[in-house]
Each structure stands twice: as C-alpha cells, then as structure tokens.
Amino acid sequence: MxxxxxxxxxxxxxxxxxxxxxxxxxxxxxxxxxxxxxxxxxxxxAAGTWNPVTFRRMIPTWRAQEMIDKMLEVYPKVEKKLSVPLLSMIDVEKIISNAQEEEFWKKMALSEESKDFLESILQEITINEETKKLGVVKKTGRIDxxxxxxxxxxxxxxxxxxxxxxxxxxxxxxxxxxxxxxxxxxxxxxxxxxxxxxxxxxxxxxxFKPVKGDILTIKSSDLNVRKIRKKNIFILPLGNSTYKIGATYHWSDKTWKPSEKAKLELLEKFEKISSCTYEVINQESGIRPATHxxxxxxxxxxxxxxxxxxxxxxxxxxxxxxxxxxxxxxxxxxxxxxxxxxxxxxxxxxxxxxxx
Ligand SMILES: Cc1cc2nc3c(=O)[nH]c(=O)nc-3n(C[C@H](O)[C@H](O)[C@H](O)COP(=O)(O)OP(=O)(O)OC[C@H]3O[C@@H](n4cnc5c(N)ncnc54)[C@H](O)[C@@H]3O)c2cc1C
The missing domain is CATH 3.50.50.60 (FAD/NAD(P)-binding domain)
Structure with missing residues (x-):
C-alpha cells in the first residue's frame, strides 16, 4: 500500500x-x-469453465453472446497485462443419455436460437463397452x-x-x-x-443461497479425454495425464472442508462415464455465492x-x-x-x- x-x-x-x-x-x-x-x-x-448452453432446454443461457463477446475482450487484455496464459478455448462435449435426447439435440442444433452454439453432427465413443453419442457445444472454454x-x-x-x-x-x-x-x-x-x-x-x-462444491484432481494415463466432457459431472483435461473432476452441489453443508461423501459421489459418477485406471491426487472445496x-x-x-x-x-x-x-x-x-x-x-x- x-x-x-x-x-x-x-x-x-x-x-x-x-x-x-x-x-x-x-x-x-x-x-x-x-x-x-x-x-x-x-x-x-473453481474449474473456471464456461458453457453458454442450458442442457435442459438446449438453448443459449441469459445474454450468452454478449457475455462471450465481453469475456473474449476482457480476459485476453488481463493475460497481456500480466504476461501469463489464462484463457483456453476448449470444447464441451456432452454425453447424450438416450434416443429422445439425441433427437432433441439434433432439432435444437438446427434451430435459429441454438444453431450457433450446438454442433449438429454427433460423435460416437465407447464407454464401458457401450457406444455413446457426444454432442459438442461451441464457444466454450476455460480460464485458469x-x-x-x-x-x-x-x-x-x-x-x-x-x-x-x-x-x-x-x-x-x-x-x-x-x-x-x-x-x-x-x-x-x-x-x-x-x-x-x-x-x-x-x-x-x-x-443468498450459498452452495458448496467439491472438486477432485486425478491422474490417469489411460483416460483419453481431450475436451471438457459432461454428464452430471465434468471431466476437465489439464494436460500431463491430469484431470479435474467436478463438481458437487450441496446446500446444507456450510463448511469449506472437502467431504468424503462428496468425493465418493464424484467418483461414482465418474466411473459411470469412464473406464480407466486413475489415482485421486487432490480434493478441494469451496462455497459458491449463489442467490435465490x-x-x-x-x-x-x-x-x-x-x-x-x-x-x-x-x-x-x-x-x-x-x-x-x-x-x-x-x-x-x-x-x-x-x-x-x-x-x-x-x-x-x-x-x-x-x-x-
Ligand atoms: C467447486 C467449485 C467449482 C466451480 N467451478 C466454476 C467454473 O467452472 N466456472 C465458473 O464460472 N465458476 C465456477 N465456480 C464458481 C466461482 O468460484 C464463483 O463464481 C466466483 O469465483 C466467485 O467469486 P467471488 O469473488 O464472488 O467470491 P470468492 O472467490 O469467494 O472471493 C471472495 C473474497 O473476498 C474476501 N473477503 C471476504 N470478506 C472479506 C473481508 N471482510 N475483508 C477482506 N476480504 C474479504 C475473501 O477472502 C475472498 O478472497 C466454482 C465454484 C466451486 C466451489
């Protein structure tokens, strides 16, 4: 000072x-x-990711394009001022749950409202010997x-x-x-x-309606995820065989301490959408300043x-x-x-x- x-x-x-x-x-x-x-x-x-689409309705979130335009103006300016890389444009890929959701995705990806945000062609992957469809969201990314x-x-x-x-x-x-x-x-x-x-x-x-979140960092040499993969949780690749797995939402626990229950919840969801060997190397938690x-x-x-x-x-x-x-x-x-x-x-x- x-x-x-x-x-x-x-x-x-x-x-x-x-x-x-x-x-x-x-x-x-x-x-x-x-x-x-x-x-x-x-x-x-925080994982620092953003996703301009609400998956429940497959439409852009509130003022999405304006938010993106401002983010892409503001964060690069700070990066330049600080001389550190902070921003990465990385796609979000959503695992499609069933045929009904697939149909809805395809319809919305062609709609005037959502066509700039959803890829209309779905991709395929195999998870736990099951073929799954992946829908890619455009204009997504992450700030460290x-x-x-x-x-x-x-x-x-x-x-x-x-x-x-x-x-x-x-x-x-x-x-x-x-x-x-x-x-x-x-x-x-x-x-x-x-x-x-x-x-x-x-x-x-x-x-205010604060909501606690736990997030894990894992190491896995055979988890082959290159984009932010989402279904109930997200898998965020950080490079070097390291990934963030998150996050939980708990309204009653007001402590900042990582919880064992949250860790088990994340790992259970993670194992449903992956088939790899891994080691948990860190767990963190925080309380989001959410509102009613x-x-x-x-x-x-x-x-x-x-x-x-x-x-x-x-x-x-x-x-x-x-x-x-x-x-x-x-x-x-x-x-x-x-x-x-x-x-x-x-x-x-x-x-x-x-x-x-
Ligand atoms: C597990 C988890 C994952 C998340 N992932 C994402 C994500 O992927 N993308 C995203 O956009 N958001 C994410 N968030 C939410 C994100 O963290 C918040 O939106 C954002 O960081 C809130 O910032 P803030 O400055 O309001 O609060 P905080 O980051 O909590 O900062 C408040 C600061 O104020 C200081 N302070 C408070 N009172 C005083 C005082 N009296 N005197 C001096 N200093 C004081 C505190 O020390 C603290 O440094 C996540 C949150 C959690 C918990």
Missing part, C-alpha cells in the same frame, strides 16, 4: 468479483484500494481462475492498490458523499466478498447510495463476471444502467427492513 489516503473507491474482496472490478476501474483511470484477507475463496478452487486471481492480486499489490487484511465493518463511517475507513477516505465503497457477505451488516439481508433466483446482486444500498455490492456470481462467475463488471462500472460513471435482472433493487421491497 502507498501513502495515499483518498481514493475514488474502496473494494472489499479479492476473489474474481473484486479483481474484475479492479481491472475495469484501472482501465477507467479511477483510483481504488482493495481489501482482501486470506480466508478460503471460491475463486481459488486461481491463477487469474493470484496474478491479479500480485499485480495490484505491486502498484500499491491492495491491503491484505480483513475489512472491519464496524469501523466504516458513511457520510452523504463519501465513506471513511480508518485513515482511508473514498467516494464509494463496493463490497465483493462472495459468501462472506453474511458478515456484512449492509447487505446480509439479501437472499440465480442472478447476481449488483447495485447501491437502498439507503446509503455510496455503499454498493457486486456479488452473487454463483456457479457462473467466469461467464457473467466480465460483462456485469463492465456494466456496473459504467453505472458508477453515470454512463449506463444496471440490468434490472441483476440489480439489488429487485429485492428491496421484499427483503430490506430499514432500521427504525
């Missing part, structure tokens, strides 16, 4: 959400100071998210924009046009703490307009984050609106109780 005490923004949280905001603000030549502690973060375990976050934090540390400390909410003083935290003054403060938002007295009333309606929470506090939130990226942070961070920073600059589907304003009436 440098000796500066006046900033445009304070950012609390140094995961994907905080880093996306920091890069946007840097580009806009705004001054900011990030507070980040060393608690476990969802971004540090733990590396993105670590290298971004190193970068902001080197230029004096990050403090490695826990932000103490009780010390925040809010006045009409500024906020003050210890000796630091800023025009606005943005909270981006992932699931730790539960400790945040300004936004802990929002209906699966849309992020972005915008101003209902009372304190200079206290804001950028959170709720759920299980799709890599995909949603760049466009939403860019639109949010446009809003901060009075150059645009927050999309109503992600604006926190949608929760004011039902969930916010002003202090009397």
């Amino acid at each position: 440098n000796n500066k005490t006046i900033y445009d923004y304070i950012i609390v949280g140094g995961g994907l959400a905080g880093m996306l905001l920091a890069w946007e603000l840097l580009e806009k030549e705004k001054s900011f100071l990030i507070y980040c502690d060393s608690e476990p973060a969802s971004s540090n375990v 998210l733990p590396k993105y976050v670590k290298k971004s934090k190193d970068y902001f540390h080197n230029i004096g924009n990050i403090v490695f400390d826990t932000f103490d909410y009780s010390l925040l003083k809010i006045s009409k046009n500024s906020v003050k935290y210890k000796t630091i003054k800023a025009s606005k403060i943005i909270f981006a703490e992932g699931t730790y938002v539960e400790n945040n007295p300004f936004f802990n009333w929002l209906p 309606d699966r849309r992020p929470f972005i915008g101003e506090h209902p009372v304190h307009k200079n206290v804001l939130i950028f959170n709720g990226l759920g299980s799709k942070g890599v995909f949603l984050g760049p466009l939403l961070a860019s639109e949010f920073c446009g809003f901060l600059d009075n150059k645009g609106q927050i999309h109503p589907e992600v604006s926190v304003a949608r929760c004011f009436k039902k969930y916010f109780k002003p202090r009397s």
